[in-house]
Amino acid sequence: MSLRRWLLTALMIPTTALALPEEARVPGGVAIVPLDGLESATPPVVNYGKNRVMVVPGSDANWVAVVGIPLDAKADEAQQLTLEQGGYSFRINDKAYESQHLTVANKRYVEPDPEDIKRWRKESAEMGAAFRSWSEPEHAITEFKLPAEGPFSSPFGLRRFFNEQPRKPHSGLDIAAPTGAAITAPAPGKVVAVGNYFFNGNTVIVDHGYGLTTMYCHMSHIDVKLGDTLKTGDSIGQVGATGRVTGPHLHWSVSLNNTRVDPLLFIDGK
Numbered sequence: 001m002s003l004r005r006w007l008l009t010a011l012m013i014p015t016t017a018l019a020l021p022e023e024a025r026v027p028g029g030v031a032i033v034p035l036d037g038l039e040s041a042t043p044p045v046v047n048y049g050k051n052r053v054m055v056v057p058g059s060d061a062n063w064v065a066v067v068g069i070p071l072d073a074k075a076d077e078a079q080q081l082t083l084e085q086g087g088y089s090f091r092i093n094d095k096a097y098e099s100q101h102l103t104v105a106n107k108r109y110v111e112p113d114p115e116d117i118k119r120w121r122k123e124s125a126e127m128g129a130a131f132r133s134w135s136e137p138e139h140a141i142t143e144f145k146l147p148a149e150g151p152f153s154s155p156f157g158l159r160r161f162f163n164e165q166p167r168k169p170h171s172g173l174d175i176a177a178p179t180g181a182a183i184t185a186p187a188p189g190k191v192v193a194v195g196n197y198f199f200n201g202n203t204v205i206v207d208h209g210y211g212l213t214t215m216y217c218h219m220s221h222i223d224v225k226l227g228d229t230l231k232t233g234d235s236i237g238q239v240g241a242t243g244r245v246t247g248p249h250l251h252w253s254v255s256l257n258n259t260r261v262d263p264l265l266f267i268d269g270k
Contacts, residue, residue, distance in 0.1 A: 018056050018142045020066060022265040026095035027073045028157045028169075030256065030265050033065040033081060033090050034058055046083045051132070051257040053081065054210040056140050066142065068211075068256030071157060071169050097157035097169060103246070116198055123197040127215070130193035131255045133207040137188070141208040143268040144186035145232060147216065148239060148250045150177035156262040171260035172215070172253035179220050179248040181239040185230040186214065194226050200251070201243025204236055211258070217251035218242050 023032045035055070038044060043055040046065050058064035065081055065088070073079065075094035081087060112120065154174035185206065192213070193205035202219035220240025224230070241248040254263040 018140060019268075020056070020064070020142050024262065024265055025069070025090065025092045027069055027075075027092065028071045028095070028097075028260070028262050029069050029092075030261055031065075031067040031069055031079070031090050031092070033067060033088055035063045035065060035088060038063060038085060040085075044083050044085065046081050048079070048081055048257055051259070052134055052211055053257045054140065054212060056142065056210075066256065068259035068261040070259050071171070095157075097159055099159045112198070120198045123195065123200075126195065127193060127197070127200075127203075127205065128258075130205040130207070131213055131215075131258045133192050133213055134211055135190065135207055135209045137209040140210050141187045141189070141212055142266070144214070144254070144263070144266045145184075145268055146175070147186045147214075147236065147252055148175045148177050148181060148183050150175045150181065150249075152176075153249055156264070172217070172251045173263045175239075175250045175252060177239040177248065177250060179238070179240050181250075183216055183219065183236045183239060183250055185232055185234045185236055187232050189214070189230050191224045191226055191228040191230065194222060194224065197243065199244045201245070202237070202240060203243075206230060206236070211256060213255045214263075215251075215253040215255070217253070218245050218249060220248075 020032055021030045023030055025031050046053040046055050048067050054066040055063050069092055075092050078089045080089050153176035154170055156173050158170040187208055189206040189208040192207045195203055197203050200217040202222055204216045206214050216236055218240055219237045222237040223235045239248055239250050252263055253260055254266055
């Protein structure tokens with residue numbers, strides 16, 4: 001047995017690879033980057049820009065970085081990972097997402113007044129802090145169950161227009177379901193934000209560890225409170241139509257290293 005594998009075993013670090021998310025090296029996707037040649041008995045600290053990256057055991061007791069790629073990443077620029085022992089780079093391909101045009105009856109959700117903007121900035125800071133959460137549970141989460149039942153009404157990454165005005169791309173997956181339908185935890189985690197936000201309505205953010213978080217928006221009812229620990233299948237709340245919506249649905253976001261990525265890449269059994 002090699003010294004490194006002995007150390008991994010002694011420290012009770014898994015030596016078998018996890019079932020990782022589906023790799024998609026495109027804006028809004030996930031890159032699985034082997035950290036070849038890195039001799040370390042414990043996971044190295046890896047950063048992508050200003051954000052720390054999930055690192056999990058790969059094959060042959062090597063470490064791999066699981067990296068969320070921003071929607072605004074450029075395909076003609078090498079993506080850089082940094083760590084104390086050096087750095088790694090990887091390339092991505094471009095991806096053209098479709099457009100979606102929506103009509104919102106309440107024009108304040110398209111042209112918010114100064115008080116709305118002030119409120120949203122405060123809420124954005126609160127949600128940003130939750131997305132930057134870093135915890136280290138015993139086991140890393142790399143797969144999810146769907147948190148609600150229903151057809152996918154708006155996929156991730158759509159270039160959105162509200163009342164014909166361009167807005168940021170769709171940063172989650174919309175699941176169409178009636179008001180009151182169940183929303184359940186897709187994996188174990190801890191509730192790190194709960195609130196009623198201007199655009200997102202009733203919202204919950206869950207930290208699953210190692211830079212992986214999920215967000216649930218537009219809820220009619222919330223069943224959890226800040227600090228709650230959840231198991232897979234626990235109730236988070238109910239589908240609703242609060243905030244900026246055109247009808248009841250769950251907006252589900254998945255964030256990896258503080259980067260919103262396509263939730264379908266993490267679906268168990270897809």
